[in-house]
Amino acid sequence: MRCTLPVIRVMLCVAGLALGHVSTAQTESDERALLDVKNGISISKEPKFLLNLRFRMQARLGLNTVGGEDLSTDKVEGRIRRLRLRFDGHVLNRKVQYYIQLAFSKADMDLESGEIAQPIRDAILYYNFSPNFYMGFGQSKLPGNRERVVSSGNLQFADRSIANGAFTLDRDFGVFGYWTIPAGGTLFNVKGAVTTGDGRNASAINSGMDYTGRLEFLPFGKFEGSGDYSEGDLEREMTPKLSIAAGYSFNDDAVRTGGQLGSDLYAPRDMGTFIADLMFKWKGVGAMFEVFDRRTSDPFTFDADGAQRIALEGTAMNSQLSYCWPKHWELAGRYAFVQPSTRLRSSVKKSEEAILGLTKYLNGHRIKAHLNVGYRWTEGDAALDHPGNSWNAMVQVEFGI
Template identity: 60%
Template sequence: MRPLFQRVAFGLIAFCWTSVGHAQNESDERALITVQDGVRISKDPLFLMNFRFRMQNRLGYTSVSGEDLSAGIVDARVRRLRLRLDGYVKDKRLRYYIQLNFSRADLDQESEGIAQPVRDAMVYYHATENVYFGFGQSKLPGNRERVVSSGNLQFPDRSIANSTYTLDRDFGVFGYWTIPFAAQQVQLKAALSSGDGRGAASGNSGMAYTGRLEWLPFGKFTNNGDYSEGDLEFEPKPKVSFGATYSFNDRAMRTGGQLGKPLYAPRDMHTSIADAMVKYRGWAMLAEYFDRRCDDPITINALDDVRLIRTGTGFNGQLSRVLKSQLEFALRYTRITPDARISKDRSTTEEMLLGATRYLNGHRIKLQCYTGYRWLKGNMATDGPGNSWTALFQVEFGI
């Protein structure tokens, strides 16, 4: 035990001296075996384990209305507290990735009231440098904002379009293929999954089928920057990534497919997503479009209670600038437009946020805040029903 303790202590001390330039962008689509921060335990060539954690502590406020600025909601909590383990066993081609969560907000008790501490539990086999497969529970290859780790976001939270139309995590078989040609790169991703979301009990006979295509016309981003928000690498040349996803959830059992409360009857769900990421000299742009469809999105039980699939369209756009001082300013506009069949229960919602982030050690240690305004049914007036102001401050600390 003493040598292990000494290794862990040495790793933590070494981390404290790590510079901003050493921070590595983590990925939720593969195991990381060459990390420069975190704690590393290795017995080459038989075993490797990278140990990392992160926490996000926040204080937020939402007004009663657009005119009444008194606090309607105060959000004071640990938003995320996560432990990540990844590495390999026996063979560097056989890798694992485990991520656990411990905060109440992360436990997904919405569906069955049962805490779900397991976020990711994956085994990967790397057939070649550019082809690998995964089996277990992880993020589906959906919209870019969702697949970006929550530790690599430039706002404390993802957009309301993401929370409404994202695919999220699921259990299944995953495949990834990177095709480099000339100075460009194409990435193909696919998943066959249960369709019921993370930690689901044995479900029905339906499955989810997801495919994604990405095109990087100017080649790879520095430090996997196409899956990290904000241009902390100050790309010297323009970098662009275009992505498109289609997912069919056959006989979905939850209001959001892999997320949400149980439906009263199964429904087929189609989700289409297009997104783009651009980075150049500290500037970054992210844009996403969502389209979710279902022939009959409304389900009713014997007591006439209604639960519906959140069909409709959504858009999220973000523009940001990182200064040499590692201070970033970001602007976000988001809109969700419910399908006409559910518009009586769901309103068109728009939101504008202005955020600032001070990076102390890349995305690993940072201070974040934002302020903004949300309005319903296209009515921006402060006296509009349901409109509100919001502000939030968050500290992220991790290795």
């Protein structure tokens, strides 16, 4: 076992080199196409053609301890977590838009859990029927939980929560629709999708489909930029802003342990996922809260030799609270848990995490540095000597245009 202290010293040095300077905020929309191109490198021949190019990378160094009391190093993670190249724009006219995103790191191409590289993250065409209604056809993020739809480049922690990891919907191929309904000083967003249910870059597997719907209510109107899909109040909203949402996804004959994600099941299972979340921002204070409830027709599947593979079901919650100072330093905290259903409690343990994060935004979310320290525990027992509990720390630097 290597000592944890030298690794921590290296991580603090990296964080120190990365933190400093004033930021200027930039925004990125939710799962929709980027309608107003302000960032990146653009090639255009208006009004018929626009190509906007952007890239981003995330370099990280992290560690996990052996246990809660044993602080010797169990694992060290040093790598490029994400390297993305993004193309968006329009063809023929501004009503016909496209969005393509490619991934190049090992984790982003699913090579940690599979043997076939999957470089295509998003590839979708949109048609705008009006300023408030448009549809898409292709592969993109489903209108699921907020934390997932928020770009990984707009997060306030180095990683998403364990709740998201257990029950998110992620990406799929199909037809997507978005409808914005202004109502006085408030807004409603209606989002829906009919997709294959098999996840990104899937082969033709079965006839089952996935049906997803989501309704968002913004009682105080639109956030600055696209702040309801960007973590932390970098814009320092002058008046309170709130977005409340709920949605449901039914995956008919799901073939993977997590619906669109995970290993292949030995037999298809119907899977229903309820999601509710909110985002609040005001004068540097940011709060996000999500709850999940997933149920399956039968979580247990078996192969001919009796080997078992489980479709995860249960409940989960993620909560985040932060404050961003005018000089673009941010302090954030997170608590999240995943509680398996009663049917699975003999096979899957309840897991919980608490994380404290310090972030310096050098150029909004495009250039920033994270320092995260967290603690994870199982079976509802946070005692340092409980088996399976551990500490973790992470330094991550993000750079992009």
